[in-house]
Amino acid sequence: MRRLAIATRVLIAITVIVAIVGQLSLSLSNWRDAGIDNPVVQVVNFFSFFTIESNVLTVVVALLGAWFLLRGDRDDRGWYLGLRAAAVTYMATTGIVYNLLLRGIELPQGTTLGWSNEILHVVAPAYLILDWLFAPGRRPREWKAVWPILIFPLVWGIYTLIRGPITFDAVTGKSYWYPYPFLNPNTSPEGYLSVSFYIVLIAAVIGLVGLGVVWVSKRPLPAISRG
Template sequence: MRIAFGIGRLAAAGAGIAAIVGQLLTSLGYWSSHNVQNIPLAITNFFSFFTILSNVGAVVVFLFGAFLLFTRSGSDPRWFTLFRASVATYMIVTGIVYNLLLRGIELPQGSTLEWSNEILHVVVPILALLDWLFTPGRQPIEWNQLWRMLVFPIVWAVYTMIRGPFTPNELTGASYWYPYPFLNPYISHNGYFSVAFYIVLIAAVIGLVAAGVIWLSRRGWFTQR
């Protein structure tokens, strides 16, 4: 059974890698056709999306998780369980936010590759949730670990808001760049007030999802060895 789950994780990792690379190559072609000169900056922007970073984390979880399933029995290391829980949280939130706020909106990474977009925002979030629920090895997580699961989103939000006003956008000619429209105070109806509202709202969603992920890990009928 562990071997079967390991193979499933490898397939999930392959899908995530293909989607990330596919979108990056599509974006590179789009930037080239629009005479973008600062490609390193454009690539940095690409990897500044919460979606991309979360999917990279999911790929790491799937690959290392498959290695654990193939090479050992019993429970996973506690650090990996916490990392896996954190990534599952971020992926679930990615799926929720995309489908509620961003579906149908062209994002500034360049021309969107549709199949990649669906894998990154729908397929991998579902796989991350299913992996958390059913794949062997997970240990119960203590409630006092919840704050650790919130560190990355907080750091990302601070990084995004500090960096945004000082990052030029070659495609639009603007002197600022933000990965998502709802984080852009220059186009939001109420500027930073609207942005602050969305940040607080998404922080609350992340906290609730993280709490749910921890709760599931502590249910006897979901605790896996």
């Protein structure tokens, strides 16, 4: 099981990197075609998607986990388990939110690369959930461990709402930019009221998923995972 966990963690890290680079390359091409010669702001926009940031964290967690197992080190150290639990929570939430609210909606990153989109929103979230359920190294987390998990989404939400109205979108020519339609008060039916509703909803989903991740950590690992 240890060797399988190492191999799959390295494989998912490589797959996610390829998916991110593939989408970024296509977006860069689209921006060049749109006459944007210096796409620095657009690249920052690209890495401002919660999906992209969660997948970058997935790469870090997967490679660290593979390294620990390869060296024979203990990978149940507190800081790493906290990072791993956060990644599982964010990616599971990404999968839920995307497939319920955003599938079929074109996002402001240029043309979406189909296979990359599926890896980042379906394959990687599903893998991290399975890794949390079955891979060796998991140990029980305290219920209070869910609070640190909520810090990054809170910071990201504040960052997004502050940056959105002061970021010029060279692609559309609009004086604002938001990564997701439901966070854009300019197009939401009730403006900031609608945005507030979705923020509370997503915060609740992240909190519930985080509690689920902690609950799973308290369950015994399957016998096959202990080998």
